[in-house]
Structures are given as structure tokens and as C-alpha cells.
Amino acid sequence: MKREDGPTVSALVRETGILDPNSTYAYVLLGDRFGQHGLVAEEDGKLIGFVSGFLDPREPSTLFLWQIGLRAEARGRGLGKKLLNAFISLPANRRARALETTVAIDNLPSRRLFEAFSRDHGASIEAIGAYGSELLDGNSEEVIFRIAPLPSHTSG
């Protein structure tokens, strides 16, 4: 993900109506300062999805996935899983041994995506905590999931 992707990613996030919209500035920073940890998906030259994250500064063997999203017309054809696999395979991420993310308690497609990803890799998926709605302006609770172990990449 590059800094130039920021405005388009920001627009895509708003378009989903599901993801928590951050400022365009936040997505520009994400692309510029954490771009090596995230990526965008393009089809016919158009940005159709993205995934963002970073290594947890407290525990760099844990890769935190912040947001993943696809345009509505790109969903339901395996691209979410493809993006996740590409995300954990990025040179900057591939040494991580665990993936953590949060899923809004009422977001079934997101929950299913992470369950399917875990199953495909023979990894466990465990709820290890939550950010409660009292922290989130009354929005749905975000359950923290930990998926481990991630597949080990032998090269790079």
C-alpha cells in the first residue's frame, strides 16, 4: 500500500458502510508509514480492496490486521482469503507467528473469513478479549481474535 492509495482506500472504506471510517489523512499515513505491512488489490486498473496492519510494537511476532475491505461487487469469490494470504506473505509480515484482529460482534462475513482462513491453515482461532462499546462511542463491541500458528515461510 502506498501513500497515493490513501484517498481511494478512504473512499472505499466509506462506501462499505460497515468499516469504521478514519480520516483520509489516517489512510495516507497508513500507506506512507506502514505501507510495507499492507496491500491493495486491483482489477482492471481499479482499486477493489485493501488490507492494512502492522506488527504489534509490544510483541513483533504478532501481526495485527487493522482493516480489510472489498468493494461490494468483489465480495464472495474468495478474494478476502486471497488478500489475507498475500498479507501474511509480505516480506515485512512473513516472520509473524500469530495474527490478531478485531471483528465487530455483528459482522458475520468478517467472522467467517477469519474462521475459514484459520481452518485452511490448520490454525486455531481464539477470542482473547474485546474492545467494549463503551470505548467505541457506543458502536458494536470489537472482539479480539488471535489466530496461530501462522504458516512458516522458509525463504525471505
Ligand SMILES: CC(C)(COP(=O)(O)OP(=O)(O)OC[C@H]1O[C@@H](n2cnc3c(N)ncnc32)[C@H](O)[C@@H]1OP(=O)(O)O)[C@@H](O)C(=O)NCCC(=O)NCCS
Ligand atoms: C469481510 C470480507 C473482506 C470478506 O471477503 P470475501 O472475499 O467476500 O470473502 P471470501 O469470498 O474470501 O470468503 C471467505 C469465507 O467467508 C465466508 N463468507 C464470506 N462472505 C460471507 C457472508 N456474507 N456470509 C457468510 N459467510 C461468508 C465464505 O463462505 C468463505 O468461507 P469458506 O471458505 O468456508 O467457504 C468482505 O465481505 C468485505 O469487504 N466486507 C465489508 C468490510 C468488512 O466487513 N471488513 C471486515 C472488518 S475489518
